[in-house]
Amino acid sequence: MKSVQRAFDVIDALWKLDGAGPTELARTIDIPRSTAHVYLQTLASTEYVVGADGTYELSHSFLSMGSRLKYRNQLYQVSHRSLRVLTDETDEIVTLVIEEAGEAVFLHNETVQRRYRVA
Numbered sequence: 526m527k528s529v530q531r532a533f534d535v536i537d538a539l540w541k542l543d544g545a546g547p548t549e550l551a552r553t554i555d556i557p558r559s560t561a562h563v564y565l566q567t568l569a570s571t572e573y574v575v576g577a578d579g580t581y582e583l584s585h586s587f588l589s590m591g592s593r594l595k596y597r598n599q600l601y602q603v604s605h606r607s608l609r610v611l612t613d614e615t616d617e618i619v620t621l622v623i624e625e626a627g628e629a630v631f632l633h634n635e636t637v638q639r640r641y642r643v644a
Contacts, residue, residue, distance in 0.1 A: 531556070535564045536583065539574065544582035598623070601632055608635040 531554075538553045539545060545553065551561035565581045568574035575584045595601055604621060612619045612635040621633040 532564060532568065535561070535568060536573070539581060539583050544580050546579045546581065550581075595632055598632060605633065605635075608633065611635070612637060 534554050535550065538550055542549065542553060547558050547562040547565060550556075550565065551558040554561070556564075565574060565576060569576050569581065571586075573584055573586045574581050576582075600623060601621060608619045608621060616637055618637060619635045620631060621635075623630050623632050
């Protein structure tokens with residue numbers, strides 16, 4: 526299980542560093558450079574990390590996963606139409622927020638759709 530925790534340490538470090546090579550990553554999370562390289566290569570094989578020119582960063586796979594989580598959420602499923610109606614009626618942005626692990630998670634913003642006429 527330590528390897529799973531370490532993989533998340535790598536992901537967290539890549540986020541904080543806005544990308545890194547094996548040397549910088551190893552220094553940041555205090556592991557050997559060779560170990561950092563193995564983790565980066567393994568995460569790259571999952572497509573959650575992408576690398577180019579010796580620098581690795583998080584991929585947009587996290588964004589895709591997060592989006593799918595939103596649409597799978599039951600509260601979102603039952604409320605998204607009502608959010609749109611409320612936005613249309615009030616001409617205000619409506620935000621759906623849930624609590625997870627003691628933190629507020631902004632699940633959805635329904636924005637005002639302004640219509641402009643070109644004369």
